[in-house]
Amino acid sequence: MKRIAVLLSLPAVAWLCLLSAQQGPTREGGETVARPKTKEAAKEAELPKVPSQFGKQPDLPGGAPTFRSDVTTVNVDVAVLDSRGRFIPNIPKGYFRILEENVPQQISTFEVGEAPMTVCLVIEFSNLFQSYWSATWYETLQAAYTFVQGLKPDDYLAVVAYDMRPEILSDFSTDRTQAQAAMRRLNFAAYSEANLYDALTDTADRMSTIEGRKAIVLLSSGIDTFSRKTFGETRKALQAAGVPIYAVGLMQAIRIYMESSGYMGPIASLDFLQADNQMRTFANETGGQAFFPRFEAEFPGIFSQISNGMRNQYSFTYQPSNQARDGKFRRIKVELVDPATNKPLRVVDENKKTIKYTIVAKNGYVAPRAVE
Numbered sequence: 001m002k003r004i005a006v007l008l009s010l011p012a013v014a015w016l017c018l019l020s021a022q023q024g025p026t027r028e029g030g031e032t033v034a035r036p037k038t039k040e041a042a043k044e045a046e047l048p049k050v051p052s053q054f055g056k057q058p059d060l061p062g063g064a065p066t067f068r069s070d071v072t073t074v075n076v077d078v079a080v081l082d083s084r085g086r087f088i089p090n091i092p093k094g095y096f097r098i099l100e101e102n103v104p105q106q107i108s109t110f111e112v113g114e115a116p117m118t119v120c121l122v123i124e125f126s127n128l129f130q131s132y133w134s135a136t137w138y139e140t141l142q143a144a145y146t147f148v149q150g151l152k153p154d155d156y157l158a159v160v161a162y163d164m165r166p167e168i169l170s171d172f173s174t175d176r177t178q179a180q181a182a183m184r185r186l187n188f189a190a191y192s193e194a195n196l197y198d199a200l201t202d203t204a205d206r207m208s209t210i211e212g213r214k215a216i217v218l219l220s221s222g223i224d225t226f227s228r229k230t231f232g233e234t235r236k237a238l239q240a241a242g243v244p245i246y247a248v249g250l251m252q253a254i255r256i257y258m259e260s261s262g263y264m265g266p267i268a269s270l271d272f273l274q275a276d277n278q279m280r281t282f283a284n285e286t287g288g289q290a291f292f293p294r295f296e297a298e299f300p301g302i303f304s305q306i307s308n309g310m311r312n313q314y315s316f317t318y319q320p321s322n323q324a325r326d327g328k329f330r331r332i333k334v335e336l337v338d339p340a341t342n343k344p345l346r347v348v349d350e351n352k353k354t355i356k357y358t359i360v361a362k363n364g365y366v367a368p369r370a371v372e
Contacts, residue, residue: 076317076334081358089312119310137189221275253295289305
């Protein structure tokens with residue numbers, strides 16, 4: 001029985017092929033080769049339309065026409081990454097399947113390419129852990145500066161620091177001097193509270209109306225001390241906002257040392273494990289990723305992986321088969337399948353060894369609610 005191979009170009013990696021079990025549309029030799037993009041097809045996406053003050057839309061001019069549609073359209077950005085966190089390009093549309101509440105959906109539009117990013121860097125900066133010249137204070141600044149240095153000129157960046165409440169240190173801008181000036185203010189933490197839930201929900205809500213590829217990069221211990229919102233309320237708010245969260249857990253090396261030396265009791269250890277799980281949950285449910293570096297040398301690779309996963313994406317839209325405007329959360333799942341067999345796709349290298357891949361996408365959305 002013949003096999004189909006779709007060859008994907010991946011920098012620094014041998015040709016990858018997608019193997020299916022049955023004969024499908026082939027050219028001579030039993031092979032369907034993904035064509036590289038032409039210059040016309042690979043034109044750059046437009047810069048994201050980023051309003052100031054985190055999503056506050058400008059007023060429309062008087063008499064400007066407005067339009068309303070009763071049809072719900074869902075946007076899904078998907079990154080397919082190999083085991084090293086590198087984007088796998090040139091996967092044809094027909095190999096993707098989107099399920100909403102386990103019901104297959106018809107994809108309306110499909111785009112792939114690289115686009116500028118709109119990122120809010122949310123930094124925990126509290127006296128709880130980040131006293132001046134402490135190890136965690138240094139680690140926080142090192143991570144923040146490393147991330148900023150890895151951005152491209154067209155990327156928009158805002159910086160928010162939080163303790164008792166979130167504070168916007170710099171608004172969205174492509175001017176890196178604003179971000180650098182903002183982070184120079186991170187010297188003396190004022191409060192011992194670290195209200196993670198409130199900071200995340202406030203930032204995600206402000207970013208929910210921003211167009212284009214956007215994300216929150218969170219540098220935090222994951223501990224929440226006194227937020228108004230609960231963990232469950234935060235999850236729902238983040239799912240509704242639809243802003244991917246890329247969480248980077250601080251204090252990993254210190255925690256390991258304190259636990260192994262007996263300086264950290266079981267209750268404190270459990271609190272940190274819960275904090276890691278919280279950040280992992282926020283990332284997974286919004287279509288982001290979570291990282292827990294133990295060494296400073298890991299930061300450049302992590303931020304490169306975040307950029308790679310965000311900047312290179314497959315973008316889909318679909319109109320749900322369920323058009324009820326009930327305000328309920330609907331789970332979605334993105335899969336790679338062989339259309340001939342309807343089975344999960346297998347990715348192998350030139351030596352026919354299976355390569356593990358990860359599909360990064362949000363796990364649902366909140367349906368609009370009918371206006372009474």
